[in-house]
Amino acid sequence: ILNVEQSPQSLHVQEGDSTNFTCSFPSSNFYALHWYRWETAKSPEALFVMTLNGDEKKKGRISATLNTKEGYSYLYIKGSQPEDSATYLCASHTGNQFYFGTGTSLTVIP
Amino acid sequence: KAGVTQTPRYLIKTRGQQVTLSCSPISGHRSVSWYQQTPGQGLQFLFEYFSETQRNKGNFPGRFSGRQFSNSRSEMNVSTLELGDSALYLCASSLVLKETQYFGPGTRLLVL
Numbered sequence: 001i002l003n004v005e006q007s008p009q010s011l012h013v014q015e016g017d018s019t020n021f022t023c024s025f026p027s028s029n030f031y032a033l034h035w036y037r038w039e040t041a042k043s044p045e046a047l048f049v050m051t052l053n054g055d056e057k058k059k060g061r062i063s064a065t066l067n068t069k070e071g072y073s074y075l076y077i078k079g080s081q082p083e084d085s086a087t088y089l090c091a092s093h094t095g096n097q098f099y100f101g102t103g104t105s106l107t108v109i110p
Numbered sequence: 111k112a113g114v115t116q117t118p119r120y121l122i123k124t125r126g127q128q129v130t131l132s133c134s135p136i137s138g139h140r141s142v143s144w145y146q147q148t149p150g151q152g153l154q155f156l157f158e159y160f161s162e163t164q165r166n167k168g169n170f171p172g173r174f175s176g177r178q179f180s181n182s183r184s185e186m187n188v189s190t191l192e193l194g195d196s197a198l199y200l201c202a203s204s205l206v207l208k209e210t211q212y213f214g215p216g217t218r219l220l221v222l
Contacts, residue, residue, distance in 0.1 A: 004152070032208065034210065042215070043114070043200075043213040043215050044202075044213045045213075046211070046212065049209075049210050089152070089153070091153075093208060095208065096166050097166045097168070098153075099155070100152040100153040100155075101152050102150070102151065102152040103152065
């Protein structure tokens with residue numbers, strides 16, 4: 001069993017604030033790191049897939065970085081909006097299966 | 111393209127019963143994975159199917175089983191239900207193994 005940890009567990013920010021969360025994973029047996037956004041009453045939605053050390057991905061106001069040597073990924077949200085409120089999941093793929101973290105629950109207060 | 115669909119969406123069963131959940135992947139996707147989510151836990155991997163073959167299995171008892179049909183639709187079965195099986199069961203499909211997964215809305219199972 002592979003331990004994927006996310007921090008913080010939950011976060012409340014004001015609209016317009018920028019924020020970031022961390023995903024830690026074992027650097028051995030690493031194949032890919034996935035980020036998902038999961039809004040209440042909806043299905044998890046894929047945000048990014050990253051495979052190479054130093055990878056940076058961006059989608060609008062959301063970006064992510066990857067450090068496979070030390071086993072962590074950061075997700076950044078610039079200028080948070082209420083519609084960014086969701087649980088953000090990361091998942092490490094070893095080449096055999098996905099291992100998900102428990103997520104960071106983000107609430108953006110208008 | 112239609113997304114991943116799961117049926118039923120909600121289910122109430124009693125201990126000892128069995129249940130079958132169904133998942134229809136996105137058209138063209140050949141890989142289907144199943145996950146269980148219970149309060150406070152991350153998504154726990156159950157199994158993954160590709161081309162009708164189980165490719166990987168998570169750490170769940172033998173009461174949990176699944177299969178995939180030639181049209182890539184998948185079913186998951188849980189026999190002799192226990193209270194602890196109450197959870198949200200998510201299905202996800204991808205074009206091939208290891209690629210980005212697209213999730214269905216889930217089936218919420220309550221075992222009384």
